Amino acid sequence: MSTRSVVPFGPQHPVLPEPIHLDLVLEDEKVVEAIPSIGFIHRGLEKLVEKKDFNDYVFVAERICGICSFMHGMGYCESVEHIMNVELPPRARYLRTIWAEMSRIHSHTLWLGLLADAFGFDSLFMQTWRIREKILDMFEYTTGGRVIFSVNKIGGQRKDMDAEALKKLLAALDEIEKDLHSITKTFLNDSTVNTRLRGVGVMTKQQAHDFGAVGPFMRASGIGLDMRNLGYGAYPDLEFEPITSEEGDSYARTYVRIQEIFQSINLIRQAVAKIPDGEIAVPVKGFPKGEYFMRVEQPRGEAIYYVKANGTKFLDRMRVRTPTFANIPAMLEMLKGCQLADVPILILTIDPCISCTER
Amino acid sequence: MSIMNFTKTVVKNLFSKPATRMYPQQPRNYPARTRGHIEIDIDSCIFCGMCSRKCPTGAITVTRPQRTWSIKRFSCIQCGYCVESCPKKCLSMHQTYTEPDGVKRTDTFAGPPQAAKPAAPKAGVPAAPKAEAPAAP
Amino acid sequence: MQNGEILTIQPEDLLSECLKRKEEGYRLVQISSVTTKESYELTYSFGKGYELSHLRIEAEPGAKIMSISHIYECAFLYENEIHDLFGVDIELITLDYHGNLYRIGQKAPYQKKEE
Numbered sequence: 001m002s003t004r005s006v007v008p009f010g011p012q013h014p015v016l017p018e019p020i021h022l023d024l025v026l027e028d029e030k031v032v033e034a035i036p037s038i039g040f041i042h043r044g045l046e047k048l049v050e051k052k053d054f055n056d057y058v059f060v061a062e063r064i065c066g067i068c069s070f071m072h073g074m075g076y077c078e079s080v081e082h083i084m085n086v087e088l089p090p091r092a093r094y095l096r097t098i099w100a101e102m103s104r105i106h107s108h109t110l111w112l113g114l115l116a117d118a119f120g121f122d123s124l125f126m127q128t129w130r131i132r133e134k135i136l137d138m139f140e141y142t143t144g145g146r147v148i149f150s151v152n153k154i155g156g157q158r159k160d161m162d163a164e165a166l167k168k169l170l171a172a173l174d175e176i177e178k179d180l181h182s183i184t185k186t187f188l189n190d191s192t193v194n195t196r197l198r199g200v201g202v203m204t205k206q207q208a209h210d211f212g213a214v215g216p217f218m219r220a221s222g223i224g225l226d227m228r229n230l231g232y233g234a235y236p237d238l239e240f241e242p243i244t245s246e247e248g249d250s251y252a253r254t255y256v257r258i259q260e261i262f263q264s265i266n267l268i269r270q271a272v273a274k275i276p277d278g279e280i281a282v283p284v285k286g287f288p289k290g291e292y293f294m295r296v297e298q299p300r301g302e303a304i305y306y307v308k309a310n311g312t313k314f315l316d317r318m319r320v321r322t323p324t325f326a327n328i329p330a331m332l333e334m335l336k337g338c339q340l341a342d343v344p345i346l347i348l349t350i351d352p353c354i355s356c357t358e359r
Numbered sequence: 360m361s362i363m364n365f366t367k368t369v370v371k372n373l374f375s376k377p378a379t380r381m382y383p384q385q386p387r388n389y390p391a392r393t394r395g396h397i398e399i400d401i402d403s404c405i406f407c408g409m410c411s412r413k414c415p416t417g418a419i420t421v422t423r424p425q426r427t428w429s430i431k432r433f434s435c436i437q438c439g440y441c442v443e444s445c446p447k448k449c450l451s452m453h454q455t456y457t458e459p460d461g462v463k464r465t466d467t468f469a470g471p472p473q474a475a476k477p478a479a480p481k482a483g484v485p486a487a488p489k490a491e492a493p494a495a496p
Numbered sequence: 497m498q499n500g501e502i503l504t505i506q507p508e509d510l511l512s513e514c515l516k517r518k519e520e521g522y523r524l525v526q527i528s529s530v531t532t533k534e535s536y537e538l539t540y541s542f543g544k545g546y547e548l549s550h551l552r553i554e555a556e557p558g559a560k561i562m563s564i565s566h567i568y569e570c571a572f573l574y575e576n577e578i579h580d581l582f583g584v585d586i587e588l589i590t591l592d593y594h595g596n597l598y599r600i601g602q603k604a605p606y607q608k609k610e611e
Binding site: 035038039040042044047082209210211212225227229230292293295302304306308316317319321325326328329330333358 | 499500521523524525526528530531539541545546548550568569570572573574591597598599600605606
């Protein structure tokens with residue numbers, strides 16, 4: 001009869017980018033159960049909807065999270081635009097897609113660096129973030145900010161990218177792709193990295209479906225759903241397939257995210273080749289009335305935006321269900337049966353974004 | 360599986376110059392669109408208060424009778440909404456960020472005193488010419 | 497296809513409708529809550545492939561809603577959040593935080609205020 005002990009994990013931990021607390025019930029180094037405790041970053045952002053004009057709320061929605069910032073603004077704008085039946089000009093849809101895919105490259109590169117840092121391979125962490133700097137420089141060149149862009153507004157975009165900026169973007173992407181190939185060889189083939197990642201934290205396809213996992217977490221277990229196929233933005237005109245893997249362990253999740261970076265570079269090249277000319281915004285008059293559920297594929301998974309409006313300038317309710325909120329129960333199931341030393345890596349492989357989870 | 364994948368990168372880094380910049384000795388060149396801080400051309404301002412109504416954080420305060428325009432530098436989120444909504448286009452976004460400081464300071468700009476207007480109502484006496492109306496576009 | 501159809505049901509039928517959805521292979525996507533003039537509206541969203549469908553129940557203040565976390569394991573987080581923020585009583589959640597999920601100073605801040 002082995003003894004059980006409870007070990008607290010977090011909220012401060014070198015591997016976590018944001019605070020989350022877990023109480024791990026251990027039986028001699030093997031985790032039996034994990035109980036989460038969230039709420040360290042709850043800012044009550046959804047209540048601000050009652051006090052701010054629905055046009056001004058875009059700035060608040062963008063600041064829910066630093067890494068997923070563009071997609072939050074985009075999801076909010078798209079849902080209000082659907083309620084008000086605003087037809088976006090085609091150039092605005094393409095611009096949104098280009099910036100959204102750049103956000104995805106940024107987020108996955110950041111995650112790869114954090115993963116390398118989590119198993120102690122600091123040089124790889126620094127090299128990966130060197131690639132990320134190139135993307136951030138492109139963001140600053142086109143939008144004005146490195147992390148928070150403020151280019152979304154209800155009815156379109158506030159800034160445009162002219163032909164020179166697009167050419168510069170393509171040149172930067174060529175450099176990034178070349179650098180990424182050498183980093184990827186280390187992530188996928190190096191023997192020390194393989195021992196930390198292969199066979200660790202396996203999630204079967206049935207478990208992923210039952211526990212409601214979303215995003216690359218779900219796709220690495222074999223379920224091939226990608227919300228970009230729903231038809232928002234410019235995605236109906238671009239060609240891509242959801243990337244899946246069959247094993248469901250941490251190595252599969254790393255592989256899926258790396259392939260998604262290459263897929264995003266390809267998508268941006270397709271979009272830049274097809275982008276039409278035209279205006280970037282339409283004027284919006286009046287107040288919204290109605291409700292809408294909008295689903296967007298964020299880098300971490302599927303996010304749902306529920307907006308309910310009642311005809312005045314303040315919205316009734318704005319609710320964001322972020323991907324990490326849906327992945328936490330699945331993560332708790334995955335932690336059962338693993339060793340204590342693997343817990344930080346497993347928490348990182350779901351790509352936790354806790355400030356999104358508790359807005 | 361191999362253990363020498365990373366060697367090529369390591370050797371390349373050993374013989375190339377550092378990737379970081381010696382800031383602040385070597386200054387940073389910001390691209391043209393960087394949103395750093397807001398400047399106002401106070402002579403063109405008509406003190407309509409549109410910017411302070413649109414500002415999401417309420418960082419701008421405009422007083423019409425005293426003709427002052429002030430901004431709380433550390434409340435500004437550099438969104439650029441005020442720059443877009445100014446009817447006279449006297450606000451502009453510049454690239455350098457606000458310097459870190461010990462106190463949250465507010466910058467106030469006072470406009471030129473308005474020339475005396477004739478006190479007669481509009482429908483009445485039109486003859487008296489208005490002396491130097493505030494800068495018209 | 498984006499929005500999905502919303503089916504309004506009585507709180508008593510909630511468990512049977514959820515069991516039916518589980519048999520058909522739907523996964524739970526989210527549970528949200530809105531404060532309306534008369535009551536709280538809870539919306540349960542289910543997804544299968546790329547489709548979305550919703551169930552809506554009207555909860556009076558003070559009414560007790562049965563938890564669906566024994567059918568869908570992942571529902572405990574959503575139901576604890578609704579209990580914390582709106583003050584709606586949900587019974588028999590598998591992992592119940594009893595109001596301590598978010599460390600907030602005010603109890604049930606989104607609750608309908610007494611006029």
